[in-house]
Amino acid sequence: MAAHYNQLEYLKYLHQHGCSWDVRTCANATKKGHLEFLKFAHLMGCRLDETTCAQAAKNGHLEILKYAHQSGWPWDETTYDQAVVKNGHYEILTYGIENGCPFDDSIIRITW
Template sequence: MAAHGIQRHVLVLLKVAIWKFSNGSEPIVCLWDAEACSKAAASGHLSILMWLHENGCPWDEKTCHKAAKYGHFKLLEWARDKGCPWDSRTWSSAAKFGHIAILKWAHENGCPWDEETCSSAAQGGQFAILQWAHENGCPWNSWTCRIAARGGHLEILKWARGNGCP
């Protein structure tokens, strides 16, 4: 996925900073916070994320969340292997945007999930993902049905109600 808007701006600044740093001078301007890592993750720039991490740039759960949202599986695997934290937003993003391989991997690797996973799948019209999540013990609540109804996802709404969703 190509970088857009602010993401492109941040990545250009990072590339300039990398060039200046590698040529013996310190960068003049560089965003050096968890947002830099999440922007690199959202854009799928593993090499940028690797450099940021290797040079002490902080990261947080948003890095994994953005990688999952945009389907950057290898980047997510690398970040988790290096100890990047994650939370239930990783699930929700992958569910909403249909990244079943990421969901299955996250499940196998202990990512926490909550009711938002099912409601996000419903919001994205991801029927197969909602079924898989429910069959694998993901909790749901009335928001799953509300969001399915609001989004016009009748098949999801019928299935969820028929399977005990409040």
């Protein structure tokens, strides 16, 4: 719940008192666009999963996509599919192309 509602102070408190977390913590922060929350959880050992970049792209959260990519989390054609084809986030398409996100030719036919 803390991730869903961007309650960073609650997360810090709960973490200090032994409350467990898992990939859903980061997934909720990613989905909702809570970058500082995501950074804190990740730096404290909460892992991101393989869907982080696609989830950020799907929801149009460019700064989260940048953070996840720069932190070494994988991206693939799904990132483009989520960002562009389904949701029209062309700024994410541009960032991905400029930073080497893989894509196949079908994405070009679909978007243009």
